[in-house]
Amino acid sequence: MQTKAALIQLNASDDPVANLPVTQGFIREAAAGGARFILTPEVTNCLSSSRAHQNAVLQHQDDDLTLRGLRETAADLGIWLLIGSLALKTGDADGRFANRSFLIGPDGGICAWYDKIHMFDVDVSPTETYRESDGYRPGERAVVADTDFGRIGMTICYDVRFPYLHRTLADHGATILTAPAAFSPVTGAAHWEPLLRARAIETGCYVLAPGQCGSHDSHNGKTRKTHGHSIAISPWGKVLAEAGDQPCVTFVDLDTSAVDEARHKVPSLTHTRKFSGP
Numbered sequence: 001m002q003t004k005a006a007l008i009q010l011n012a013s014d015d016p017v018a019n020l021p022v023t024q025g026f027i028r029e030a031a032a033g034g035a036r037f038i039l040t041p042e043v044t045n046c047l048s049s050s051r052a053h054q055n056a057v058l059q060h061q062d063d064d065l066t067l068r069g070l071r072e073t074a075a076d077l078g079i080w081l082l083i084g085s086l087a088l089k090t091g092d093a094d095g096r097f098a099n100r101s102f103l104i105g106p107d108g109g110i111c112a113w114y115d116k117i118h119m120f121d122v123d124v125s126p127t128e129t130y131r132e133s134d135g136y137r138p139g140e141r142a143v144v145a146d147t148d149f150g151r152i153g154m155t156i157c158y159d160v161r162f163p164y165l166h167r168t169l170a171d172h173g174a175t176i177l178t179a180p181a182a183f184s185p186v187t188g189a190a191h192w193e194p195l196l197r198a199r200a201i202e203t204g205c206y207v208l209a210p211g212q213c214g215s216h217d218s219h220n221g222k223t224r225k226t227h228g229h230s231i232a233i234s235p236w237g238k239v240l241a242e243a244g245d246q247p248c249v250t251f252v253d254l255d256t257s258a259v260d261e262a263r264h265k266v267p268s269l270t271h272t273r274k275f276s277g278p
Contacts, residue, residue: 003149005037006030007210007230007250009243012041014048014218016057020069022247027070030249031077037149037254039082041210041230042157042182043099044070046087051095051135053219058097060089067102075108080147084180084210085116085156087136096137101154101180103145111147114154115139118162124186132158142168150175150256153205157181160195160209163202170203170269175235175259179209181227188227193239201237204263206254208232213245235262 008026012019023044030038045066048054061067066086074081081104088098099116117140119133142165143154153169153176160166160179169177177199183192192209200207213228228245232252241252263269 001149001256003036003254004034005039005208005232005252005254006033006035007208007232007241007243007252008038008040009211009213009228009230009246009248009250010041010044011214011216011247012044012047012212013216014046014050014053014057016045016066019045020066023066024069024073026247026249027073027081028077030251031079033249033251035079035251037080037082037147039084039178039180039208039210041084041212042180043087043212044084047182047212047216047224048087048218049222049224050218054087054097054135055095058087058089061100064088071104071108071110074104074106078106080104080106082152082178082180084178090137092137094137097135099136099156101156101178103152103154112143112145112152112154114143114156116156116159117142117165118158120158124184128184128186130184142172144169144172144174149254150259153177155179157183160199163199166199166203166205170205174203174205175256176206176208176254177203179207180211181209182212183227185225185227188229192227192229193231196231196233197237197239200233200235202268204235204259204266204269206233206235206259208252213243213247235259
């Protein structure tokens, strides 16, 4: 089966109210271009490093204006929509948020949701450090979801560095892996494409990775930069489409027969062996 998909690259601010109509505009542009499956990046609603600001503007899932608005847009257009992730309040006692991805069906219903499992706690350089687990609590379950064009395996950003998650998703029938991101420019320049290509090659899946891009100003005066370069990878590991460093829509044609072909040539998913040690 053939399907046209579209990756939406955003330069989200830390204002969910301002971000929503921008995102909806790109979704409508993608649908007008023929896309049936449209994907947005990580933290589509609010890109912020200030917990105080997040506490002021974020909402719980049932009240979230971005989720409600994008569900309505998906229903209006009759498209499948992967909301890369939303930053959401939770009922956790420590006040940490969820980094949650949603698959929305053509009727606007929530078909599946996934909380990011692996937290980006790294020291990229002396001046660029991240402690995602300070503000977000990690998820605990892997998620696959069925569509009429393939089974989706859901991941978010830093998850890309953990092959076992993607192998598990493929072992449970995923043919398309989604990897929405807000990737660091430093690690992005070095690792973004090779990691995504590796995950596609290892699993024989399409990998669709919409990203945040550019400089993101915030209310606390700090500026964060993201890599952009939203990318679509074939099950054979070929780059099918790639964006630059500006907000845009990038189209890609998917064909489920390419999954079967790649897995027939190299059936590594069937070659798993148990071993002991070291």
